[in-house]
Amino acid sequence: GAVVSQHPSWVICKSGTSVKIECRSLDFQATTMFWYRQFPKQSLMLMATSNEGSKATYEQGVEKDKFLINHASLTLSTLTVTSAHPEDSSFYICSLGQFDGYTFGSGTRLTVV
């Protein structure tokens, strides 16, 4: 299956700053990537679908101005958490869909202090 590289694996930032998370498809040209958020001991919540060369599609209740998604190439999608607050602290995971199902990145643990 495809290999997905997500970076960074963890980040601590101050409240009010912005954080960018990268998701790279290493061996697969992904026109679509997905961004999930996961709270401790809970399921994955789809935040948005990232489409190469066009605007992302956000799920209901997800602030598009706060969670900026850019999918500028077939191998890279980025999620920027803008003006982060402690309530944004969470585990963020990207994935790409392909023939044999989703391949997930290793996740990014964001802690906002």
Next chain:
Amino acid sequence: QQQVKQSPQSLIVQKGGISIINCAYENTAFDYFPWYQQFPGKGPALLIAIRPDVSEKKEGRFTISFNKSAKQFSLHIMDSQPGDSATYFCAASRDTGNQFYFGTGTSLTVIP
């Protein structure tokens, strides 16, 4: 509305025993049903998946049983090992490249 319902929320099994996790879905348009295994601090990893044209799929110690009429599917882990201790998610989608709907997860603990 939860598209895929998963139970139990947590499960404790003795080493060598059988772990069984169940999922149910409503949307009959779903045609792909994967199971994911997630260790703490890691992203989910595909474990095994099934399509509705078969009732069972086995890969090593892992088996998916699928009941199309009941709209239910389950994961069976035979000869459970401590290394199987993880969180398991079932999911469903209309196509492998489309949005997946995940179950709420089951935390499995296999005790020696």
